[in-house]
Amino acid sequence: MGRPIDARGWIFEVRDEEASTETWLRIGNLTSWNRNESENEESADTTTNDSEGYYSQDIMQRGATIEVEGLxxxxxxxxxxxxxSYIDNEWTYRLGADSQGRIRWRHQSQAVWVLWGATVTPGEQSGGTNDKTSWGATFTRCGKPTTAPVTGGGGA
Incomplete structure (x- = not known):
């Protein structure tokens, strides 16, 4: 049996599409994250009289999101x-086909990145008198995910 891994060991980076060379920017000061592999999933009901009263379906579309929150x-x-800064000042303002960018993520113990084409939705920022200012973003996967080996320190 494997050992559980720490939730704080996950690394999330976005690709700077404005840079002349491939540049990945780590998203810092995260306090929580959530990956939902069933977001935007669509199914078709395939139940017929021959199903003898048991439900049946086919998945027609797979979707996924990653929500990150921090300070x-x-x-x-x-x-x-x-x-x-890149998410807030560059990516968030792109529309149409330009709204898609790239995010990659992995656990610090892993030697492979998972890469998504995605859109980003900025999260709310808030705080009270004795709070630090919150920050967040939600990435919605567009297309099939890919992987790539960690090279040159992997930006960690």
Whole structure:
């Protein structure tokens, strides 16, 4: 039996589509995440009289989302966290075919990235008198996922 892995060991990065070379930006200061592999799933009812009263279906569409939440982050130089900043200031404002970008994710113990083409929906930001400012985003997978080996430190 394998050992459980820590939830804090997951790494999420977005690809900077504006960069002239392949550049991945880690999303920093995350406090929680949720991957839902059944989001946007569609099925067709295939139940007939021959099913003898038992339900039957075929999956016609697979979907998935990843929701990340954290604290709005600034690095020590006073500039925003690169991943959060790219999502907030670049990706969020793209429309139509340009609205799709790339996200990759893996656990720090894994040697393979999972890559998605995706759209992003910014999360709410909030806070109270004695709180830190919250930050979040939801990525909706577009198309079939792929994988790639971790190379050169994997951006971790």
């Amino acid at each position: 709005y982050a600034q690095v020590t130089t006073g500039t925003a966290d690169p991943g959060q």
